[in-house]
Amino acid sequence: MRFPELAEALARAAQRLGAANDFTVQLERPREATHGDLASNVAMILAGRMKQRPRDLAQVILAELDLPSLHIESADIAGPGFINFTVSRDYLLEQLRGVVRSGGEYGRSHWGKGCKVNVEFVSANPTGPLHVGHGRGASVGDTIARLLKFTGHEVIREFYVNDAGVQIEKLVDSMEARYRQLQGHDLDIPEGGYHGDYIGELAQELREKYGKKLDGDWGPEERKLVRDYGVERVGGEQRNTMQLLRVEFDEFRSESALYESKQIGATLDDLADRGLIYPREGAAWLRTTAFGDDKDRVLVKSDGAFTYFLPDIAYHREKSRRGFDKAIDVWGADHHGYVARMTAAMESLGLDREFFEAVIVQLVRVERGGEEVKFSKRSGEYVTLRDLIEEVGTDVARYFFLERGPQQQMVFDLDLAKERSEKNPVYKVQYAHARIRSLYRRGEIDPAAIDLD
Structure with a gap:
């Protein structure tokens, strides 16, 4: 329960009695309900400075207050000098009437009017089913977006599809191995590939859809066909799973489209024009230490290939160019070390330090009967979010994901959930x-x- 007017009145009363303006009044709920609705230790904090006994100071502070105007029915001094307050019953009833009259609009405000916010979350590789960690991140991200929208912000929920790079090529390699096995060939999934049942299902679909077109060796044209099919099918499954969790996205942005738009090269040029790119050992480095990072970062490797960092900078630069005043990213615990460098990169582009904010979501451990549940037949490697939702339901899943703050590790107890x-x-x-x-x-x-x- 927050009573800012009461806290301010206590501070003014103490200052009139000679206290310096260098303290904060705290109001808390008493441990015992019989001690009232609110309690403050302001007299105990200031007693030493004002050379008075806490109970005596509490008494004179109370004498300075106009309790009825503050919606306080009664106040008393307890223990060594706590001031306990009981809120007016009429005031509480009127607040309840306001809640009922407002219904679902209770608490809505226009505090964020005029502020456009991009909330990006999940942003999984389209290489397999979503896991329970994605579910927690989705629940946190969706809740942040809802709260921002409820307070008047213009909000876009965004999913960044990582459909370029090594992981996508491993998806194609894995699908090819399963396709060859359907043909009767003995070809294993490559190292680092994907082993879940869904890979075999995708291979079967390819064979039924394209027939002899893929029976021979796969050149660039065939690999692109398979890549596009796999990314679309897996991405579609991920979107369906999000809908099961009652999470809807406004935008899906792809990494491959970022490459095609030439935004990466434009970002590199922008940073170079600002004098923040320098060569070392054949690579191009960004001087992020000038903006608080612990070391400078490579953007272009000595072989000319981009690091993962450069496309990420370009993507966030594009968010600013799309008119967003703030970009909030919900990241997994493995990205914790990425926050400082991304914050520095945004500042290096001339953006305000407050433009970028990362919310780190800790790991989820799924247990049944006190034992960790590690594998799903469909994924081959982890418990899928769809499996979890189908077992416990959407309401339970979302509640459990949000019960603890995102910075805390959590155990999802399937037995308790049911x-x-x-x-x-x-x-x-x-x-x-x-x-x-x-x-x-x-x-x-x-x-x-x-x-x-």
Whole structure:
């Protein structure tokens, strides 16, 4: 419960009594409900400085307050000098009436009006089913977007499709191995490839769709056909899984389109024009240490190939050029070390330090019967998000993902998620709702017709 007016009144009262303006008044809930609704230790904090006993100072501070104007019914001094406050019942009832009248609009504001925010999350490689970590990131990202929108910001939810690079080539190699196996050839999945059942399903689909066109050796044309098919099919499955989690995206941006748009070269030129690119050992380096990074970063390797960092900079530069005032990225724990360099890169482009913000989401461990669940037959390597949603339901999945702050590691207990008892927090919410509806039904009460006055 927040009462900023009361906190400000306490601060002004203390200052009138001689306290310096160098302290913050804290209001907290008392541990015991009988001690009121709010408590402050301001007298205990200031007593030493003002050379008074805490209880005596608390008494004179209280005498300075106009309690009724602050919606306080009563106040008393407890223990060594705590000031306990009981909020006016009439005030609380009026707040409840306001909540009921506002309905789903309660709390909406225009605080962020005029601010355009890009919230990017999930952004998985289109190489396999989404895992439970993606589910947690999606839940966090979607919630951030919802809150921003509710407070008046213009929000775009964005999924960056990493459809270029080594991982995509490994997807094609894996599909080729399964395709050759369907032909009766003995060809293993290459090192670093993908082993899940979905690879065999994709190979079978290719054979049915294209027949003899792919029966021979795969040259550039065939590999592109297979690459496009695999990326679209896997990406489609990922989008379907997001819909199961009730997460909708406004934009899907692809890495391959970024290359085709020549934004990467334009970004390199932009940084060079700012005097921040320098050569070393045949490579092109970005002077990120000038903006707080712990070391400079390679953008173009000695063989002329781009590092992963350069396309990422170009992508975020494009966000600014698309008119966004702020870019929020939801990243997995493995990207923690990436934050400082990306922040530095945005500053090197002349953007405000507040333009870019990363929210790091920690790992998820799935357990059943106290043991970790590691594998899914479909993925071959991990528990898929779809499997989880189909087992426990969307509401439960989202609640569990959001129950802890994203910076905390979490254990997703499948047994608890399905338990129908007070141990399961989602069941408690659903049970409470069912009981309330039961009271309305038995009392023949229409909640919409209740006189709030």
